[in-house]
Amino acid sequence: xxxxxxLVRSRLDPEPVPRRDxxxxxxxxxxxxxxxxxxxxxxxxxxxxxxxSPSKKFTVQLPDxxxxxKAHIPAGRSVALFRDEKGVYAISLVCTHxxxxxxxxxxxxxxxxxxxxxxxxxxVTKGPAPTALPWLKVTPRDGEFVVDEDTTVPQGAKVTG
Amino acid sequence: MSSTTSKSALGEFLGxxxxxxxxxxxxxxxTGAPTTDRxxxxxxxxxxxxxxxxxxxxxxSLRWTTTLGLGIAAxxxxxxxLVTGVLLMFYYKPFPEAAYESIKDIHFVVPTGRFIRxxxxxxxxxxxxxxxxxxxxxxxxxxxxxxxxFNWLIGMGLLVVTLGLSFTGYLLPWDQLAYWATTIxxxxxxxxxxxxxSLGITEQFDPGGLQKQLLLGSDTVGAESLIRFYLLHVMIxxxxxxxxxxxxxxxxxxxxxxxxxxxxxxxxxxxxDATYPVFTEAPKxxxxxxxxxxxxxxxxxxxxxxxxxxMPHLFYAELGVLMVTVLICVGLSLLANAPxxxxxxxxxxxxxxxxxxxxxxLQELVSFSAFMGGVGIPAIVVVxxxxxxxxxREGAGSGDWFGGPGGARLxxxxxxxxxxxxxxxxxxxxxxxxxxxWFPHAPQLLITLVNPGTVLTAMYAxxxxxxxxxxxSTRAGALGLFTCFLCGFVVLTIIGxxxxxxxxxxxWSPAQWPTH
Numbered sequence: 001x002x003x004x005x006x007l008v009r010s011r012l013d014p015e016p017v018p019r020r021d022x023x024x025x026x027x028x029x030x031x032x033x034x035x036x037x038x039x040x041x042x043x044x045x046x047x048x049x050x051x052x053s054p055s056k057k058f059t060v061q062l063p064d065x066x067x068x069x070k071a072h073i074p075a076g077r078s079v080a081l082f083r084d085e086k087g088v089y090a091i092s093l094v095c096t097h098x099x100x101x102x103x104x105x106x107x108x109x110x111x112x113x114x115x116x117x118x119x120x121x122x123x124v125t126k127g128p129a130p131t132a133l134p135w136l137k138v139t140p141r142d143g144e145f146v147v148d149e150d151t152t153v154p155q156g157a158k159v160t161g
Numbered sequence: 162m163s164s165t166t167s168k169s170a171l172g173e174f175l176g177x178x179x180x181x182x183x184x185x186x187x188x189x190x191x192t193g194a195p196t197t198d199r200x201x202x203x204x205x206x207x208x209x210x211x212x213x214x215x216x217x218x219x220x221x222s223l224r225w226t227t228t229l230g231l232g233i234a235a236x237x238x239x240x241x242x243l244v245t246g247v248l249l250m251f252y253y254k255p256f257p258e259a260a261y262e263s264i265k266d267i268h269f270v271v272p273t274g275r276f277i278r279x280x281x282x283x284x285x286x287x288x289x290x291x292x293x294x295x296x297x298x299x300x301x302x303x304x305x306x307x308x309x310x311f312n313w314l315i316g317m318g319l320l321v322v323t324l325g326l327s328f329t330g331y332l333l334p335w336d337q338l339a340y341w342a343t344t345i346x347x348x349x350x351x352x353x354x355x356x357x358x359s360l361g362i363t364e365q366f367d368p369g370g371l372q373k374q375l376l377l378g379s380d381t382v383g384a385e386s387l388i389r390f391y392l393l394h395v396m397i398x399x400x401x402x403x404x405x406x407x408x409x410x411x412x413x414x415x416x417x418x419x420x421x422x423x424x425x426x427x428x429x430x431x432x433x434d435a436t437y438p439v440f441t442e443a444p445k446x447x448x449x450x451x452x453x454x455x456x457x458x459x460x461x462x463x464x465x466x467x468x469x470x471x472m473p474h475l476f477y478a479e480l481g482v483l484m485v486t487v488l489i490c491v492g493l494s495l496l497a498n499a500p501x502x503x504x505x506x507x508x509x510x511x512x513x514x515x516x517x518x519x520x521x522x523l524q525e526l527v528s529f530s531a532f533m534g535g536v537g538i539p540a541i542v543v544v545x546x547x548x549x550x551x552x553x554r555e556g557a558g559s560g561d562w563f564g565g566p567g568g569a570r571l572x573x574x575x576x577x578x579x580x581x582x583x584x585x586x587x588x589x590x591x592x593x594x595x596x597x598x599w600f601p602h603a604p605q606l607l608i609t610l611v612n613p614g615t616v617l618t619a620m621y622a623x624x625x626x627x628x629x630x631x632x633x634s635t636r637a638g639a640l641g642l643f644t645c646f647l648c649g650f651v652v653l654t655i656i657g658x659x660x661x662x663x664x665x666x667x668x669w670s671p672a673q674w675p676t677h
Contacts, residue, residue, distance in 0.1 A: 046375055046389075053379045076508060097531055098348040100341065100510040112512035113345060114528040115665040126598050128528055130355045130605045 056149040059141070062088065069120065071104055079136060079147055080104070087158030090136040090147050091122050097129040109133065121155055201470040211476070213410050217468035218475040220429050221421040226562070227302075228419065230482035231295035235323075237486035238288035239402070242326075245281035246395065249274075253333065255391035257384050260335040261504050268501060279494035285327055287490055289519050292323050300549075300643050301572070303559045303636065304420035310550035312412040315405055317547055322402045324519070329394040331517055332387060340505035341514035343382050343390070347373050349527060349535030356532050359606040381507065422560035426467050436469065512663045521657025522650050525587075528665050529595065529612040538614050542646060549643075553635045565636035571628070575641040579648030582620045586613045587656060591667045621645040 060074045060081060068084035078093040078101050093102050093109070100113035108119040116127030123132045137151040140161025177184075192203035202216040221227060252271055254263045267274035296316060299305055305313035332343040353369035363370075378385035413419065422428070502511065516524050526534030558564020563572050590613040596603045621642060629638035662668040663675060 046378070047371075048374070048378050048385070051374070051379050052385050053381055053383065078508060098345045098352075098527065100344065100514060101508060110664055112510050112664050113341070113514045114524075123601070124597060125601055126594065128530055128597075128608075130358065130531070130608075 057146060058149075059144050059146050061144050077147075077149075079149065080109075081138070081145065081147070084158075087160040088138055088140070088145055089158045090138050090145075092134045092136055092149065092152075094133075095129055096124075096131045096133065097127070102133065123155075195470075195472045198470060201472045204472045211472075213407075213414070214471050214475060215414055215418065216471055217465070218471045219418055219421060219425070219466065219468050220432065221425040221467075221560075222419040223469070223474055223478060227421070229294070229298060230478070230485075231291050231298055233479050233482040234486045235288055235291035235295055236406070237483040238284045238291055238490065239406075240483075241284035241487065241490055242281055242288060243399070245277050245284065248277050249281060250395065255333070255388050257335055257387055258504065260333060260387060264334045264336075264501060268498075275498065276494060279497070279499050280490050282499035283493040283497075284490045285330060286518075287486065287493075289323060289327060291486075292320055293519075296320060297647065301563055301640075302420060302561060303553075303564050305550040306420075306553065306556075306559055307550070309412075309416045309420065312409060312416055313550050314547055315409045315412065317543065319402065319405050319409060321543070322398055322405060326394060326398045326402065327517055327519070329390045329398065332382070332390045333394065334501055335387065335505050336500075336502040337505055337511040338500065338502045338515075340382055340507065341511045342516045343386065344510075345514060345516065345524070345527075347377050347382065347386070349531060350376050352531035352535050354532075355530065355605065355609055359604065359609065382505075420560045422564075425560065429467060432469070513661060513665060515657070515661075518654065518658050521661075522653035525653045525657040525661070526614040529590070529614050530609050532609055533612060534614050537609075538618055541618060545642070549639050553639050555634060555636045557634075558636065563640070565640055566632040566634040567628075567637045567640060571632070571637060571640055572644050575624075575628075575644035576648055578624055578641075579621065579645030580652060582624075582645070583617055583649045583652045586617045586620075587652070589613070617649060621649065 066072050066083050071080035073080050079090050080093055081090045095102050095111040097116050100111050102109040102111045110117045114128050116129035117125045118133050134152040135155050137148045137153050138159050139146045192200050192207045195201040195204040205214055205216045206212045252263050252267050267278055332339045351369040351373035357363040378389050563569040596608050625638040625642035628641040
């Protein structure tokens with residue numbers, strides 16, 4: 001009897017776990033979590049699932065007169081194709097620094113935006129560009145060449161065909 | 162009986178009709194002309210647009226040298242861009258090539274189109290200048306200190322959004338300038354790859370690529386990017402700016418009005434006799450001894466706590482700043498047209514491809530390392546500026562220009578140090594090049610960490626830490642560091658604007674640029 005009465009707390013005593021506070025905090029936490037979840041869900045929308053950009057593969061016919069060391073730049077593409085005795089190769093003309101289009105210089109390439117300089121095989125010699133100009137995959141097909149701007153190959157890889 | 166009622170009702174109706182204009186006016190403006198202290202108060206808090214203001218303003222806040230009116234100038238410039246921007250939206254089409262054509266239409270065909278576009282462009286520039294100058298004012302008068310720390314942070318948010326608005330607006334004309342500045346900007350967003358590439362973790366962790374993709378909605382600048390920039394420029398960023406502005410203004414009052422020195426009242430002295438009535442009305446009742454009389458009580462010829470009514474003192478000053486800002490923007494618009502180059506051409510970059518002038522200091526840093534110049538150092542500066550009010554908990558010099566240990570002398574010396582350091586580092590890099598030229602096979606990580614930009618930042622930081630020790634004061638270090646960074650920003654911006662030509666080479670003047 002005395003044991004049970006000691007368990008009955010006065011209503012003036014603070015509750016060990018204030019039930020209303022707990023429920024209130026839990027519901028606010030749930031509301032916060034739901035809003036955060038909704039926000040993260042909304043942020044998925046602007047991240048496009050399919051990137052709308054022009055095709056990265058194109059076919060090019062090299063002119064017979066193309067001399068070794070001379071670049072052939074197909075219209076509307078930022079790629080330079082070369083042909084020498086070992087074969088055909090393609091170097092991207094998009095600067096690895098901040099995406100400007102490099103142009104041919106006396107020896108190799110230079111970038112008009114921040115002055116990066118590259119040798120004829122794409123190696124950086126000056127300026128802020130962090131890496132060499134990438135070599136792109138070239139596949140011979142019926143006397144023409146298919147260039148894939150999305151696939152890089154090691155520097156020096158040339159194809160015949 | 163009924164006929165007389167109807168007759169008088171008709172008469173009342175006609176009378177009310179005659180009185181309606183006046184009644185409408187009274188319903189809208191209940192308080193009447195602001196001629197007494199009370200009606201001047203009603204004038205402020207009875208008006209939703211004015212009630213962000215206090216009813217009375219401290220005389221220190223109204224001195225020209227307290228604020229130079231820079232915050233109001235920035236607000237005024239924003240309102241100008243808002244009005245002109247909405248007008249431009251009548252004709253602008255956010256789609257490649259159509260965008261260029263519509264800007265050409267605005268420029269050559271639309272009545273007043275060129276003038277409105279010029280004002281939009283110039284007001285945006287004026288806004289950037291005013292926001293930066295406002296931050297400089299707040300810093301040098303130590304007005305970022307408690308209890309105003311949070312408002313300093315809101316102000317930093319406003320600075321970032323202002324620059325974001327300028328950057329997103331830059332793409333919209335879809336000309337060569339726009340296209341290449343945006344390409345560079347988007348690749349700066351991607352530049353964390355410079356770091357992740359050199360650590361070899363880009364495959365697993367690529368925040369740079371994600372940022373660029375979110376910004377452009379594609380991997381190159383195209384129709385997707387233009388609509389995103391347009392949405393940011395006309396909707397998301399203006400709303401963010403308006404929300405931050407509301408908090409910024411509200412906090413000024415909640416933080417106790419504009420900052421002023423503790424002894425401001427003593428230094429102001431009594432109001433000059435010509436001051437528009439401090440206590441205008443003769444007491445309506447006689448208070449005898451309780452009346453305010455000339456005497457030795459401290460409040461003689463002063464409003465409560467040395468304030469004057471905001472109407473007219475504050476509002477007339479604000480209106481004055483607004484009119485001067487409009488005058489400057491309109492004047493500049495009559496003098497110089499907003500530029501429009503050739504249609505964007507993704508195969509041929511503009512040479513040199515320059516961002517808007519306030520980003521050219523960053524572009525100079527970017528020409529050493531994309532990540533450090535475009536992301537790393539700006540992030541260090543923003544975090545450093547944000548921390549200042551929480552590190553400087555001192556009290557001396559609050560509210561005074563160049564207040565604090567060292568004062569104006571320290572600022573002058575810091576300016577000399579800051580200018581010398583930036584000029585020396587730039588001269589060295591222009592004359593001798595950097596690591597890549599000396600050792601072509603040096604690892605990129607080394608150049609990312611050690612380049613003219615980071616060297617300069619380290620020099621400034623070391624100088625500032627030395628100041629903290631020498632003056633035994635955080636404020637002294639902050640004064641020195643802020644002055645140095647200001648010098649660095651100005652010098653790098655001038656170099657980027659005037660001394661860099663085609664291929665980002667150094668030229669003493671644009672007249673020496675090779676013709677092509």
